[in-house]
Amino acid sequence: MxxxxxxxxxxxxxxxxxxxxxxxxxxxxxxxxxxxxxxxxxxxxxxxxxxxxxxxxxxxxxxxxxxxxxxxxxxxxIGYVMQNSGLMPHRKVIDNVATVPILGGVPKKQARDDAMKLLDTVGLDRSLALKYPRQLSGGQQQRVGVARGLAADPNILLMDEPFGAVDPIVRAELQQExxxxxxxxxxxxxxxxxxxxxxxxxxxxxxxxxxxxxxxxxxxxxxxxxxxxxxxxxxxxGADRGKRALRIQRVGDRDVVVDENGTPTGVLQP
Ligand SMILES: Nc1ncnc2c1ncn2[C@@H]1O[C@H](COP(=O)(O)OP(=O)(O)OP(=O)(O)O)[C@@H](O)[C@H]1O
Missing domain, CATH: 3.40.50.300 (P-loop containing nucleotide triphosphate hydrolases)
Known part of the structure; x- marks a missing residue:
């Protein structure tokens, strides 16, 4: 708390x-x-x-x-993830993730092994570990940023507009992750x-x-x-503009939910 x-x-x-x-x-x-x-x-x-x-x-x-x-x-x-990932440009991906634990006293080899596992956790291929941040896409860099935030296994993760700079499709993926x-x-x-x-x-x-x-x-x-x-x-x-105002429309024997434009968004389950 x-x-x-x-x-x-x-x-x-x-x-x-x-x-x-x-x-x-x-x-x-x-x-x-x-x-x-x-x-x-x-x-x-x-x-x-x-x-x-x-x-x-x-x-x-x-x-x-x-x-x-x-x-x-x-x-x-406390893990911290910021917009534009905040990665160190001259360090490889693996070192970006492992640095905080090493500073905290974790032996180098173990920190690097843990960092590899964290790449799995955030959905990054291990082959990216030896690349530099600039060789990664914006979405991949943000994933490295999340891995780095998790590296010290903190109970608390602070995330400051972490997906503000990526395109909407990647953003949706990162939100689900x-x-x-x-x-x-x-x-x-x-x-x-x-x-x-x-x-x-x-x-x-x-x-x-x-x-x-x-x-x-x-x-x-x-x-x-x-x-x-x-x-x-x-x-x-957006409630004042009718945004998010869903309505129920009876179609035969079913109730269909429609949005503010009257576009069907789903069917009410009995
Ligand atoms: N170091 C600083 N010195 C003086 N004023 C500051 C400093 N940092 C932030 N502020 C001011 O404090 C207010 C809050 O800033 P803050 O960055 O917390 O807002 P925010 O909601 O995160 O904004 P944004 O979404 O634009 O990042 C703003 O008026 C900002 O100009």
Missing amino acids: IEFRSVTKQFPDGTVAVDAFDLAIPPRKTTVLVGSSGCGKTTLLRMINRMIDPSSGHILIDGEDTGSLEPVKLRRR TIRLQEGLGKTVVFVTHDIDEAFLLGHQVVILQKGGHIAQVGTPAEILAHPANDFVASFV
């Missing part, structure tokens, strides 16, 4: 990126922080592993105040996106943010769709 308790971040230039933020992030589930540009998503994510320190308030991981932990050690316990990995490995995933469809697809818990890290609504996708908390949320999820 990760808890934000009245967390505020004011940058030295006076910008208040996050203002008195409270949130409980349940373990072994995916929580998605979603909101438009500049609302404080990345700042919130980076405060979990202390890449950014809060100006006030506390972040607890399993009851332990992260402010009292050594940032470097904390970071080794993320669901599969989260379910299979039981990690606590905190995922940042500005895409509400991605948030609803991946999130067990979805947090809709407004500027200053203010929470507009927290809930499951179903709860948010069923009862948007206010006009901002209704607009953000």
